[in-house]
Amino acid sequence: MAAADGSLLDNPRTFSRRLPAQASRQAKATKRKYQASSEAPPVKRRNETSFLPAKKTGVKETQRTFKGNAQKAFSAKKHSVSTNDGNQEERPCVKTSSLFKNNPDIPELHRSVVKQVQEKVFTSAAFHELGLHPHLISTINTVLKMSSMTSVQKQSIPVLLEGRDALVRSQTGSGKTLAYCIPVVQSLQAMKSKIQRRDGPYVLVLVPTRELALQSFDTVQKLLKPFTWIVPGVLMGGEKRKSEKARLRKGINILISTPGRLVDHIKSTKNIHFSRLRWLVFDEADRILDLGFEKDITVILNAVNAECQKRQNVLLSATLTEGVTRLADISLHDPVSISVLDESHDQLNPKDKVVQEVCPPPAGDELDSFAIPESLEQHVTVVPSKLRLVCLAAFILQKCKFEKDQKMVVFFSSCELVEFHYSLFLQTLLSSSGAPASGQLPSASTRLKFLRLHGNMEQEERTAVFQEFSHSRRGVLLCTDVAARGLDLPQVTWIVQYNAPSSPAEYIHRIGRTARIGCHGSSLLILAPSEAEYVNSLASHKINVSEIKMEDILCVLTRDDCFKGKRWGAQKSRAVGPQEIRERATVLQTVFEDYVHSSERRVSWAKKALQSFIRAYATYPRELKHIFHVRSLHLGHVAKSFGLRDAPRNLSALTRKKRKANLKRPGLHKKTQSKHSLAEILRSEYSSGMEPGVTKVRQQNAPREPGGRPLPPPLQPTPCFGRGKTLKWRKTQKGLLWDSKTSQKV
Numbered sequence: 001m002a003a004a005d006g007s008l009l010d011n012p013r014t015f016s017r018r019l020p021a022q023a024s025r026q027a028k029a030t031k032r033k034y035q036a037s038s039e040a041p042p043v044k045r046r047n048e049t050s051f052l053p054a055k056k057t058g059v060k061e062t063q064r065t066f067k068g069n070a071q072k073a074f075s076a077k078k079h080s081v082s083t084n085d086g087n088q089e090e091r092p093c094v095k096t097s098s099l100f101k102n103n104p105d106i107p108e109l110h111r112s113v114v115k116q117v118q119e120k121v122f123t124s125a126a127f128h129e130l131g132l133h134p135h136l137i138s139t140i141n142t143v144l145k146m147s148s149m150t151s152v153q154k155q156s157i158p159v160l161l162e163g164r165d166a167l168v169r170s171q172t173g174s175g176k177t178l179a180y181c182i183p184v185v186q187s188l189q190a191m192k193s194k195i196q197r198r199d200g201p202y203v204l205v206l207v208p209t210r211e212l213a214l215q216s217f218d219t220v221q222k223l224l225k226p227f228t229w230i231v232p233g234v235l236m237g238g239e240k241r242k243s244e245k246a247r248l249r250k251g252i253n254i255l256i257s258t259p260g261r262l263v264d265h266i267k268s269t270k271n272i273h274f275s276r277l278r279w280l281v282f283d284e285a286d287r288i289l290d291l292g293f294e295k296d297i298t299v300i301l302n303a304v305n306a307e308c309q310k311r312q313n314v315l316l317s318a319t320l321t322e323g324v325t326r327l328a329d330i331s332l333h334d335p336v337s338i339s340v341l342d343e344s345h346d347q348l349n350p351k352d353k354v355v356q357e358v359c360p361p362p363a364g365d366e367l368d369s370f371a372i373p374e375s376l377e378q379h380v381t382v383v384p385s386k387l388r389l390v391c392l393a394a395f396i397l398q399k400c401k402f403e404k405d406q407k408m409v410v411f412f413s414s415c416e417l418v419e420f421h422y423s424l425f426l427q428t429l430l431s432s433s434g435a436p437a438s439g440q441l442p443s444a445s446t447r448l449k450f451l452r453l454h455g456n457m458e459q460e461e462r463t464a465v466f467q468e469f470s471h472s473r474r475g476v477l478l479c480t481d482v483a484a485r486g487l488d489l490p491q492v493t494w495i496v497q498y499n500a501p502s503s504p505a506e507y508i509h510r511i512g513r514t515a516r517i518g519c520h521g522s523s524l525l526i527l528a529p530s531e532a533e534y535v536n537s538l539a540s541h542k543i544n545v546s547e548i549k550m551e552d553i554l555c556v557l558t559r560d561d562c563f564k565g566k567r568w569g570a571q572k573s574r575a576v577g578p579q580e581i582r583e584r585a586t587v588l589q590t591v592f593e594d595y596v597h598s599s600e601r602r603v604s605w606a607k608k609a610l611q612s613f614i615r616a617y618a619t620y621p622r623e624l625k626h627i628f629h630v631r632s633l634h635l636g637h638v639a640k641s642f643g644l645r646d647a648p649r650n651l652s653a654l655t656r657k658k659r660k661a662n663l664k665r666p667g668l669h670k671k672t673q674s675k676h677s678l679a680e681i682l683r684s685e686y687s688s689g690m691e692p693g694v695t696k697v698r699q700q701n702a703p704r705e706p707g708g709r710p711l712p713p714p715l716q717p718t719p720c721f722g723r724g725k726t727l728k729w730r731k732t733q734k735g736l737l738w739d740s741k742t743s744q745k746v
């Protein structure tokens with residue numbers, strides 16, 4: 001079988017778990033299929049499809065290692081060895097693939113070790129020292145099972161109880177939710193005229209995602225246990241407008257909402273009034289602004305300001321960006337800026353440093369460096385594009401198959417990428433009850449559990465997945481940045497960033513899903529050799545990562561005999577060498593490729609996922625373009641990480657055509673791009689969920705594989721959002737105006 005480029009010539013097409021007769025039938029069928037279809041079998045291409053020629057490669061090294069082996073197919077004779085599952089499995093017959101050939105060198109990571117900003121999570125102060133209502137204290141102690149305050153709670157709660165506005169920053173997982181929820185509940189229950197349900201909102205909490213809305217609602221509900229007359233409620237999209245309207249009509253006193261959904265109700269419902277509003281809280285304030293919600297925030301602020309002037313305003317996040325300081329300017333009145341810093345920062349005058357009265361709020365250094373939980377170990381691995389997929393799979397197997405009770409979150413840059421990897425891993429890495437599907441591993445593990453979460457899923461399923469993963473002791477959650485902010489998923493042990501985040505702030509929030517509230521956790525960032533400089537970019541924000549070598553990750557494949565190439569079957573207890581690791585990685589890659597190439601439909605599915613990856617890659621902000629530029633991607637190599645043997649030709653043609661057209665009409669490109677960005681945002685998890693034409697993954701109606709598993713739906717490119725935005729408001733007599741010129745996506 002020929003391949004996309006010269007390097008793929010010796011692709012291991014001899015791999016098979018089928019009997020020789022079956023294999024020959026399959027080969028004939030494949031031949032017939034290609035004859036009948038318009039899609040010709042991949043042919044050797046002389047011109048490599050890449051945006052730029054690949055970097056000079058480590059050919060020398062590979063030639064040395066593969067000398068005499070590379071072109072040699074292992075014996076096609078069938079033999080059996082026992083797998084670690086105790087089954088007699090047919091050994092894959094594999095010849096060394098091109099997986100390790102013609103890859104760019106992995107650069108040495110020269111990173112300066114920086115001193116990370118650290119915060120102390122807990123204090124010795126107890127909640128009962130705050131003078132709260134005794135029932136509230138006992139609820140905190142008995143229902144939430146908490147006794148001492150975290151640093152951010154100790155600093156924020158008294159300030160908020162005094163009635164001040166505040167801008168609160170503290171590291172991820174440090175208890176910011178209770179830092180505002182406790183004073184809110186304390187103040188509402190203490191109101192002289194008892195709150196009536198029909199009074200409507202006294203508190204409005206804005207959060208960027210639906211899951212966070214649910215989570216915050218849950219916390220508020222628990223705190224309100226003794227105060228049954230105060231009614232909390234959540235608006236978040238995904239629910240029928242009519243039923244939300246009905247709930248609003250009955251009355252909600254503490255209203256938690258995503259901005260898009262709230263704006264929809266403000267515009268279309270007569271049942272929402274803010275005349276009694278006492279609190280306005282922006283949780284994950286910087287994210288709300290990042291996501292193209294400026295217009296929505298303007299509508300909300302104008303609606304709120306029109307009915308109530310006097311209220312307390314709170315902005316919270318683990319990362320305060322420039323946009324937040326501007327939002328603070330227009331929404332906070334004489335605010336207290338609370339930032340929890342470590343002892344070394346506080347040496348001069350601890351008290352003054354811990355709670356600073358700053359207006360305008362933090363700038364410069366403080367905005368550039370973020371606090372990271374002390375018990376979070378951060379790692380990076382540099383992996384050539386061709387090896388990304390096997391490396392990710394090996395890492396998942398290493399942690400979640402061979403180690404106990406590991407809970408992992410893997411971040412991708414688009415919904416399509418999540419869907420693709422989710423389906424691929426389900427079909428290849430998991431065991432099925434019946435005969436293994438084509439491309440499935442012989443000794444697939446039952447210990448593995450995959451879940452996925454992204455904005456193109458139906459809300460019902462999103463909520464179910466969120467709940468399931470929250471309560472699970474193990475599992476792998478594949479997700480977009482919809483899960484990056486605020487979600488408190490207990491006992492997550494590993495965060496993997498398969499696609500690098502668009503900003504250091506997003507990096508912080510993603511890794512912040514682990515090592516929460518003093519627990520231990522680890523993270524792994526996977527970079528391509530051309531992206532290695534990102535490590536320095538992180539270091540400039542005082543983020544330290546230590547390297548894990550790719551080989552150390554791939555090494556796990558030697559622990560599972562189902563990855564054994566035939567050559568090793570006959571040899572007992574041989575020391576694990578680089579050659580064996582490479583062969584096993586090749587077996588795994590072949591499993592993926594076999595699965596993807598088992599039908600035309602799957603090939604086009606993988607191509608679409610690849611296309612989505614490239615589109616998302618093109619949206620990195622300008623300041624990161626020198627590291628993440630589409631032109632530095634080698635399409636043939638990247639295609640391998642989608643299980644494709646061939647770099648899709650039409651894909652590169654499409655990209656080139658587009659680029660040409662853009663060069664001719666840059667103005668038009670800008671226009672359509674911003675329209676496109678808007679469309680993406682509307683389709684995203686952050687929308688109100690009411691827009692017409694929103695594409696969703698509908699489980700029940702999804703097309704199914706012959707085996708009964710739903711196939712992924714037709715993929716819509718939905719890159720991640722909110723990269724490199726700036727925003728500006730103007731105060732006018734008519735209220736706030738959002739300056740659209742400065743708010744275009746860059």
Ligand SMILES: Nc1ncnc2c1ncn2[C@@H]1O[C@H](COP(=O)(O)OP(=O)(O)OP(=O)(O)O)[C@@H](O)[C@H]1O
Nearest residue numbers: 146148149150172173174175176177318486488517
């Ligand atoms: N005083 C406390 N004692 C023990 N656990 C606490 C305390 N306060 C909060 N927690 C727990 O800590 C976890 C993290 O809290 P929370 O989600 O509020 O963090 P956060 O600072 O908002 O994080 P992020 O920045 O990621 O949104 C939650 O499980 C919460 O129940």
